[in-house]
Amino acid sequence: MASKSSVVTLPAKARARRSVISGRQHLAGYLFIAPWLIGFFLLTLWPILRSFYLSFTEYSLLDDPTWIGLGNYEDIFLNDRIFVQSLKVTFTFVLLSVPLKLFFSLFVAILLNKSIRGISFYRTAIYFPSLIGGSIAVSVLWRNIFDLNGYINHVLSWFGIPAVGWLSNPDTSLLTLVLLNAWQFGSTMVIFLAGLKQIPSDLYESASVDGATRWRRFFHITLPMLSPVMFFNLVLGVIGSFQMFTSAFIITNGGPANSTYMYALFLFEKAFKNYQMGYASALAWILLVIVAALTLLNFALSKYWVYYEAEGGRSK
Template sequence: MKTTSSSLTEKSYVSRRVPFFKGRWESPLAGYLFVSPWLLGFLLLTMWPMIQSFHYSFTKYTLLDDPEWIGLRNYVRIFSDDDVFRQSLKVTILFVILSVPLKLVSALMVAMLLNKKIKGISFYRTFIYLPSLIGSSIAVAILWKNIFGSDGFINKVLGIFGIEGISWISNPSTALGTLVLLVAWQFGSSMVIFLAGLKQISPELYEASSVDGASKIRQFFSITLPMLSPVILFNLVLQVIGSFQMFTQAFIITKGGPVNSTYMYALYLYERAFSRYEMGYASALAWILLVIIGLVTALIFASSKYWVFYEAEGSKK
C-alpha cells in the first residue's frame, strides 16, 4: 500500500507539473522570445536604415551638414539631367541580359552531368561548386584582372598559336564580356538547386517516354524542362536580383571603365555616396534601383503562368 500511495502521489505531481510547463511553452511569448534576436537585427540593421534612406532621398545630405529637405528635386535631377545614370542603367540591364541566361544554362548543363551515377561523383560536385565559394572575393577579382590583362594568361595562350591578344579589360567592346564570364563561372549555387530539382523528377517518366520511342532531346524538352520550371523560376529571380546589384567585380577589375562600358548602377551609387558624399542623391538612386528590381521581378512572376508547370496541379499556373 505504501508503494501504491507513493506512485499515486508521484503521478499527481507530474500531472500538475506538465501542464504548467506545457502552457508556458505553448504561449506565443515563447515564439517571440526565440525570434527576437533576428527580429531585433532586422528592425535595427535593415528596416531602420531603409526608412532613413527613404527620408534622405528627399533631402540634400552630404554627411558634413544636416539634411536639408528638397522634396522631389533629387529624382527630377536623376531623370532629367543625369546622363551617367542612364549609362549605368543601360550597362547594368545589358549585363543582366547577358549574364543571367548564360549562368543558368551553364548551371543546368553541369547539373545534368552531375546527376549521373558514376564513381567519385561527390568529388566532382564539390570541385565544381568551389568557384562559387570564392568567386565573389576580391582575390579572385584581382586574379581575373590579371588573366585578362594585356600580359595575362589568355594572351599567352593565344600567343602559342600565333594570335596577338588584346587587353580584354581595357577594350570597351570586350570589358563587359569579361565580367559576364566571371559571373557565369560562379554557377555553383544555381547548379546545386538544379541538381536537387533533377533528383525530384521520377525516373518512371523517362522510362515511359523511352518505351514510346522519345529521344534524349525530346525527353529534355518534354519532361526535364517542364518538371524543372518551378526551379528555373526560383533561380531566375535570384540571379536577376543579384545581377542588378553587381558591384565588387566591376569595382576591382575595371573601376567602371573603359569609357564607362562597365559602369554598373551599384558602382555609380557607391561613388555618389562615398566619393562625392551626396547621400541624399545616392539614397534616391538606391530607391530607384529597388523599384526597377521589383518591377522586373513582378514581370517574371506574371509571365510564369505561361511557362511554369506544377505537377501537383497537373497544369500550368
C-alpha cells in the same frame, strides 16, 4: 458539499497552472526571438525608412539633411547622363549573364546527374569556386587572367593570335564581367541538380519505351518538370545581377569609357566618394522599384511557361 467545491476548484487551479506555464513558454519564445527582432528593427527596418527619408533631402554627412522634395529624383531622371549609362550597362549585363549562367548551370547539372564512380568528387570540385563567390581575391585573379599580359593572351600567343586588350577595350570589357558571373554558377547548379533528382525516373522509362529520343525526353520531360526550379534561379539571377559591384569595382572600376559602369558602382561612388547621401538614397530606391517591377513581370509571365505538377499544368 466539500466534494462539489473541490470538483469546482480543481479545474480552476489546473487552468491557472496551465496559464502560468503558457505564459512562461511565451516569454521564453519572445526572449529567443528578441535578438532577431532587435537586429531587424535596428539594422534593417530603420535604415530602410531612413534612406527613404534621405532620398527627399540634400545630405552630405557633414551637414544636417535639407528637405528638397523630389529634387533628387528630378535631377536623376532629367539631368544625369551617367544614370542612363549605368542603367544601360547593367541591363546589358543582366541580359547577357543571366541566360549564360542558367545555361552553364543546367548543362553541368545534367552532366553531374549521373551514377558514376567518383561523382561526389566532381560535384564538390565544380561547386568549390562558388564558396569564394564574388570576393576581392577572385576579382583580382580574374583581372590578372584577362590583363594585357595575362594568361588568356599568353595562351593566344601560342597560336599566333595577337594580344587582346580585354579590359582596356570598351567592346570586350563587359564580356569579362559576364564570363566571371557565369563562372560562378555553383549554387545555381546545385539547385538545378536537386530539381533533376526530383523528376520521376519512370517518366523517362515510359518515354523510351514509346521511342522518344534523348532530345525529345529533354524538351518534353526534363525542361517542363524543371521549369519551377528554372524560374526560381531566373528570379534570383536577375536580382543578384543588378547588385553586381565588387567585380566591376576591382577589375575595371567602371571603365574604360564607362563601359562597365554598373548601377551599384554608380550608387556607391555617389554615396562614399561624393558623399551625396540623399542622391544615393534616391538611386537605391529607384533600383528597388526596377528590381521589384522585373520580379513582378517574371511572375506574371511565368504562367506561360512554368509547369507545376501538383496543379496538373502551368502556373495560374
